[in-house]
Amino acid sequence: MPEEMATTSHAGVYATRVIERRELAKDVVLLRLDAPGLAEATRPGQYVMAIPPSGEAAATALAIYEAEGKRISLLFFIMGRRTQELSALGSGDCLSMLGPLGNGFDCSGDPRDAAIVAGGVGIASVLLCAQALLRARARVRLFYGARTRELVVDAQRFRDAGCDVIVTTDDGTLGMQGMVTDALALAPEPDMIFACGPTPMLRSVARIAADRRVRAQLALEETFGCGVGACWGCVVALAGDSMQAPNFPGAARGGSDIAYARICREGPVFWAHELRW
Amino acid sequence: MVRPSLAVRLGSLELAYPTLMGSGCYGSGAEYAPFADLSKVGAIVLKSVTRAPRLGNAMPRLVHTPAGMLNAIGLQNPGIDWYLERELHKYADRPCKIIGSVAGFSVDDYAFVCERLAARDEIAAVELNVSCPNVDREGATFGCDASLTASVVRAARATTTKPLIVKLSPNVTDITAVAREAEDAGADALGVINTVRGMAIDVERWKPRLANISGGLSGPAIRPIAVLAVYEVAQAVKIPIVGQGGIETVTDALEFFLAGAAAVSIGTANFTDPRIPQRIVEELETYLARRNVASLSEIVGKANVAFSTPHQYEGDEG
Numbered sequence: 001m002p003e004e005m006a007t008t009s010h011a012g013v014y015a016t017r018v019i020e021r022r023e024l025a026k027d028v029v030l031l032r033l034d035a036p037g038l039a040e041a042t043r044p045g046q047y048v049m050a051i052p053p054s055g056e057a058a059a060t061a062l063a064i065y066e067a068e069g070k071r072i073s074l075l076f077f078i079m080g081r082r083t084q085e086l087s088a089l090g091s092g093d094c095l096s097m098l099g100p101l102g103n104g105f106d107c108s109g110d111p112r113d114a115a116i117v118a119g120g121v122g123i124a125s126v127l128l129c130a131q132a133l134l135r136a137r138a139r140v141r142l143f144y145g146a147r148t149r150e151l152v153v154d155a156q157r158f159r160d161a162g163c164d165v166i167v168t169t170d171d172g173t174l175g176m177q178g179m180v181t182d183a184l185a186l187a188p189e190p191d192m193i194f195a196c197g198p199t200p201m202l203r204s205v206a207r208i209a210a211d212r213r214v215r216a217q218l219a220l221e222e223t224f225g226c227g228v229g230a231c232w233g234c235v236v237a238l239a240g241d242s243m244q245a246p247n248f249p250g251a252a253r254g255g256s257d258i259a260y261a262r263i264c265r266e267g268p269v270f271w272a273h274e275l276r277w
Numbered sequence: 278m279v280r281p282s283l284a285v286r287l288g289s290l291e292l293a294y295p296t297l298m299g300s301g302c303y304g305s306g307a308e309y310a311p312f313a314d315l316s317k318v319g320a321i322v323l324k325s326v327t328r329a330p331r332l333g334n335a336m337p338r339l340v341h342t343p344a345g346m347l348n349a350i351g352l353q354n355p356g357i358d359w360y361l362e363r364e365l366h367k368y369a370d371r372p373c374k375i376i377g378s379v380a381g382f383s384v385d386d387y388a389f390v391c392e393r394l395a396a397r398d399e400i401a402a403v404e405l406n407v408s409c410p411n412v413d414r415e416g417a418t419f420g421c422d423a424s425l426t427a428s429v430v431r432a433a434r435a436t437t438t439k440p441l442i443v444k445l446s447p448n449v450t451d452i453t454a455v456a457r458e459a460e461d462a463g464a465d466a467l468g469v470i471n472t473v474r475g476m477a478i479d480v481e482r483w484k485p486r487l488a489n490i491s492g493g494l495s496g497p498a499i500r501p502i503a504v505l506a507v508y509e510v511a512q513a514v515k516i517p518i519v520g521q522g523g524i525e526t527v528t529d530a531l532e533f534f535l536a537g538a539a540a541v542s543i544g545t546a547n548f549t550d551p552r553i554p555q556r557i558v559e560e561l562e563t564y565l566a567r568r569n570v571a572s573l574s575e576i577v578g579k580a581n582v583a584f585s586t587p588h589q590y591e592g593d594e595g
């Protein structure tokens with residue numbers, strides 16, 4: 001098998017079935033799915049491309065929130081047409097998806113004291129990461145920011161798993177008022193940071209990590225086309241010598257040593273210090 | 278019941294299935310191999326390659342729009358030298374035909390890249406993506422000018438005997454004029470159509486949604502534009518047409534065949550569901566069998582009056 005194909009050897013098209021649909025808050029939906037094969041192959045930080053049952057729009061990138069036994073769950077905010085359509089699914093309905101996709105978080109470095117930073121829907125990408133770190137006996141602090149109290153969904157799930165949960169809300173209706181990165185900046189230094197959320201939050205996490213000389217892994221989000229590395233619609237600039245930089249010369253931007261990597265294929269998780277954004 | 282034949286010919290290029298995977302939408306095929314059976318695909322058209330490496334446009338490069346999407350990737354590619362040395366050999370074991378795609382910014386660019394690409398055994402045919410600005414003539418798009426298109430085709434034709442597919446831009450006043458020039462200049466087949474120019478604006482930030490401002494619209498939104506273009510081009514030329522633009526189902530594909538396309542290309546639909554190309558091929562077989570049609574070629578142009586009686590253009594209604 002050519003090397004380029006080997007990287008996605010577990011990936012495939014999976015026909016899953018909805019076992020449970022729960023509304024965690026207004027416009028926030030949790031779908032629990034029977035997904036044999038897919039569930040077992042999933043690593044923390046990976047995602048699926050969910051195929052809209054109507055066939056009338058591009059597939060949607062969604063993080064794999066939980067993966068246990070033969071089941072996975074997806075947690076998503078209703079943002080537009082495609083997530084609207086997915087939110088209409090109920091128990092027993094079929095949902096086909098491509099997955100598991102992307103490189104995921106590297107939880108192997110044996111961090112003793114990990115900080116996970118999640119903003120808004122970014123929470124969906126970090127539960128598996130938290131669980132893996134806890135299994136490796138790390139201390140895990142979750143810094144979880146949302147706009148308002150109602151949008152802090154499923155925090156108890158992380159507490160039950162064994163995380164220390166620090167909540168922030170923009171309006172102060174729950175936890176500390178302010179940005180989640182303010183809480184991170186004030187907290188004792190972790191030895192590794194894992195983060196997923198809106199781009200401004202991730203930039204801020206990257207700055208804090210640089211200031212404190214802590215390594216950080218960021219799960220990026222962008223508008224995807226194919227979601228599988230075929231269209232080059234989802235790139236981010238990396239240092240040219242990054243292990244994740246695609247090995248090709250189109251990389252050099254204006255003579256500087258920068259490479260555009262595909263968020264869907266080389267990512268979605270990147271080392272903060274290698275991003276040139 | 279005998280199985281209808283779906284095999285098609287584009288010049289000397291023989292394909293087992295009438296489906297091409299659109300340039301820029303299917304990578305090299307490896308990206309889709311886990312999700313689709315590449316042996317049920319006619320050919321994969323590779324991402325367009327240029328003479329020099331290109332980093333491509335800044336982000337955002339994509340916007341989802343009603344019934345389609347806008348893209349402005351900016352032809353990110355490693356350049357022809359690196360491509361030949363380090364990439365192309367990996368495609369040799371694909372179970373379908375591989376068509377190279379050439380983009381350029383001067384007539385000489387096209388000839389240079391086409392010659393090198395076509396010389397390789399992995400490449401069964403070459404598609405010319407003429408939807409690029411000509412740097413020698415103040416950025417006029419090659420494909421929007423019949424004589425410029427002809428120059429590109431002649432220059433490329435001189436470098437190879439392999440089949441040449443010229444992919445026409447719909448962003449023109451009269452696509453048939455460009456089609457005729459391309460045919461006269463030596464094209465073996467025509468791709469009809471490439472993406473339609475468009476833009477989207479973010480009303481919160483008062484800015485264009487694409488970093489490049491404008492982009493190419495693809496998907497079902499452009500299908501009626503594409504069907505008409507195929508219909509008209511089919512009346513203007515004798516060479517086969519690869520119909521494309523928003524094909525998602527067998528019905529969509531049939532519209533193109535009936536308008537006069539010999540084959541179809543599927544791009545954006547792969548982003549919806551990579552199983553679509555195989556589904557189309559299977560349902561096409563069923564459709565033909567149900568009508569006792571032995572070969573797909575028998576229905577090409579069947580809805581096009583020019584294929585039976587001389588056509589008289591009477592103007593659009595409404």
Ligand SMILES: Cc1cc2nc3c(=O)[nH]c(=O)nc-3n(C[C@H](O)[C@H](O)[C@H](O)COP(=O)(O)OP(=O)(O)OC[C@H]3O[C@@H](n4cnc5c(N)ncnc54)[C@H](O)[C@@H]3O)c2cc1C
Nearest residue numbers: 060061062063075076077079080081082083121124221222
């Ligand atoms: C790797 C990855 C993992 C992800 N994981 C998750 C996850 O676990 N959960 C989750 O909820 N999301 C996740 N996302 C984001 C998710 O993919 C998108 O929210 C989803 O695709 C939105 O699709 P949609 O059709 O519903 O919305 P879209 O129609 O695409 O809209 C998305 C946003 O753009 C705005 N918008 C769209 N068009 C316009 C316009 N014309 N003018 C103004 N605003 C406009 C919408 O209002 C909305 O805010 C992930 C993304 C990636 C890349």
Ligand SMILES: Cc1cc2nc3c(=O)[nH]c(=O)nc-3n(C[C@H](O)[C@H](O)[C@H](O)COP(=O)(O)O)c2cc1C
Nearest residue numbers: 231299300301325348406495496522523543544545
């Ligand atoms: C993301 C994207 C990238 C594309 N890149 C190229 C390209 O490099 N060269 C080219 O000739 N066409 C390119 N196209 C055009 C497609 O090959 C196809 O002709 C067009 O999208 C219409 O067909 P569709 O609606 O089935 O996608 C691209 C289209 C998309 C959506």
Ligand code: FES
Nearest residue numbers: 225226227232264
């Ligand atoms: S979305 Fe197509 S390459 Fe990433």
